[in-house]
Amino acid sequence: MxxxxxxxxxxxxxxxxxxxxxxxxxxxxxxxxxxxxxxxxxxxxxxxxxxxxxxxxxxxxxxxxxxxxxxxxxxxxxxxxxxxxxxxxxxxxxxxxxxxxxxxxxxxxxxxxxxxxxxAANLPILRAVMLPTEYLITAEEPDDAAFLTKLERALKEDGIRLVQLRAKTLDEAAYLTRAEKALALCHSYNASLLLNAEPETLEQVDADGVHLTSERLMTLERRPVAQDKWLSASTHDAAQLEQAARIGCDFVTLSPLRTTPTHPDATPLGWHDFQQLVEPAGMPVFALGGMTRHDANHARAVGAQGIASIRDFWR
CATH class of the missing domain: 3.90.79.10 (Nucleoside Triphosphate Pyrophosphohydrolase)
Structure with missing residues (x-):
């Protein structure tokens, strides 16, 4: 039929x-x-x-x-x-x-x-309504004091309300210490903090959710966190977007839209391919990879929730 x-x-x-x-x-x-x-x-x-x-x-x-x-x-x-x-x-x-x-x-x-x-069709709309249009991914900072100064500037001056704590150079103990400090600061500005870490880390730091790497995403069979926590993931192609939907991610980043200094060998999607991937995604998608605030309206026009960035939000 x-x-x-x-x-x-x-x-x-x-x-x-x-x-x-x-x-x-x-x-x-x-x-x-x-x-x-x-x-x-x-x-x-x-x-x-x-x-x-x-x-x-x-x-x-x-x-x-x-x-x-x-x-x-x-x-x-x-x-x-x-x-x-x-x-x-x-x-x-x-x-x-x-x-x-x-x-x-x-x-x-x-x-x-x-x-x-x-x-049932309204669930992705609820998520999109509750999410902001800017997603800050923190840069590597060896010093906690410098990190917190830059984070507070982004929260206070730029109005950032969604933060992913990415700190690959820290060991586990240092990451947990920074996460606790970042969580307190984010909550003082009514912002949400997601940990770029294993989902089990939420048992040690009661953050607002977890962001999965694309590699971790593809190993999962089900949603690894409670429904009252945000779950996001890094995606780069249709298969990863489908997996994110399958395990119940609330939103994702899709990259790289442009070539970036951190991933110079990655083939950029460009706006056309980005839009083709976003259309059937069924969840909010943040554009990532060379994005600045000047791209925000263009990103929204092709279906994105907004933009995610390190360099443009972490000054």
Whole structure:
């Protein structure tokens, strides 16, 4: 049986302070009725995703979009249909949202989103909504004091809220000591810290999650950390992206987008191949490899969650 293909535009609409997102409840009379969702609807013939988004938000919520940006595209297989969720992050809008079709709408704090029942296809959207657009990977620093000074500058001055502690030159004891200090500093700025280490390291340092190397990723048969911890991984090709999805990674980095001094022999993906790999990934993907803040909008336009970087964030 050939499945129906349904293309839906949906919106992650944030409050002015970015701390809440708008949800709508599906009517009880429709498929998956009673569940909560990100507002939107099906594309009409010949509409683009953005055109459908503008029309649907006006019809459903009485809103006019003033500024929006692609967030994530999610392909999901149900028993009777294939659905593509074309999700946009709405940065500015006109009007006060209300349920013009009688549906319940509610502003929900980001930390409470997982308390709401959603259709299965919405899980990657929840992750994308909760993640920032910049992912700092720390550089090698032999001195803890210098390391913490640079980390605090990134947190305080640049507003970094997602950090991966990468320190391959430290022995285990020194890494654990640095991890404890970095965790305290990150939490003082409401930032999350992921350890670039074996998953079991979380038993010694209660960080916010773990980042897997691509080599470690390919050896796993199941998700190695609890659901309340972030799990990310380094990926470089379609096979690694598929493995990340299989074991339940929350997000990944995909590299190298460009040639970098640290990996001069690696073949860069370029924007076209990057986009082709991101489209079916089914999870937030950070572009890595020669990225700077000047690339952020381009990365979002081709489907990335944002950019990951060492050099541009670690000055």
């Amino acid at each position: 050939i499945k129906r293909r349904v293309h839906v535009a949906a919106a992650a609409i944030f409050s002015d302070d970015g701390g809440e997102v708008l949800l709508a409840r599906r009517p009880s009379t429709v498929d998956q009725g009673g569940l909560w969702e990100f507002p939107g609807g099906k594309l009409a013939p010949y509409e683009t995703g953005f055109e459908a988004l503008k029309r649907e938000l006006h019809e459903e919520l009485g809103l006019s979009i003033e500024r929006a940006q692609p967030l994530i595209r999610v392909h999901h297989e149900y028993a009777d249909k294939h659905i593509l969720l074309d999700v946009w992050q709405v940065h500015a809008f006109g009007g006060e949202p209300y349920g013009r079709e009688g549906q319940a709408v509610r502003w929900v704090p980001l930390g409470e989103l997982f308390n709401y029942p959603f259709p």
